[in-house]
Amino acid sequence: GAGVSQTPSNKVTEKGKYVELRCDPISGHTALYWYRQSLGQGPEFLIYFQGTGAADDSGLPNDRFFAVRPEGSVSTLKIQRTERGDSAVYLCASSPVPNDYGYTFGSGTRLTVV
């Protein structure tokens, strides 16, 4: 597509529930990133995919968070047993090649855990 698409744009869920956040990167972009942005803060790195594999998942806060990219295109970020502290905007970004930091961000999914 023309840009990085993230769905849903907003998600409200109850504490303890499971959520999935989807990212459609720009067609042909091999590198895909997930970041999390809390109010008044800059984005924080979560995970980086090169193709289908998670090349670096060191930013995932704990084992409730998991992400996949089975066909090297669309990625899903999965959060189990959500907590109120998970409330944030989850941003996805993609770039055509690795080490290209001028990547394109999506508009994000605003997750609210109540």
Add this chain to the structure above:
Amino acid sequence: GQNIDQPTEMTATEGAIVQINCTYQTSGFNGLFWYQQHAGEAPTFLSYNVLDGLEEKGRFSSFLSRSKGYSYLLLKELQMKDSASYLCAVPMEYGNKLVFGAGTILRVKS
């Protein structure tokens, strides 16, 4: 590790010039980025500096001093649409990821 500092908020007048500073501490250096982020929107790439000096791009310029661990973003002929958060970011020493500052909220008033 990396540490980035930028002012929290700034206010400037339409038509004026504003300078947004960023200081950083890194174990290695692979360049510095500036992003613009309007409220509720995605961050968009503004500039990338890897060598010392000023890079000019229209109304926006970015400066880097590696020896001082210092950068600034200069916005000229401010317009109301420039009201946004400006994020300074550096690549982490290892891996393909950026460390962002908390952002500077710029308010342009008429």
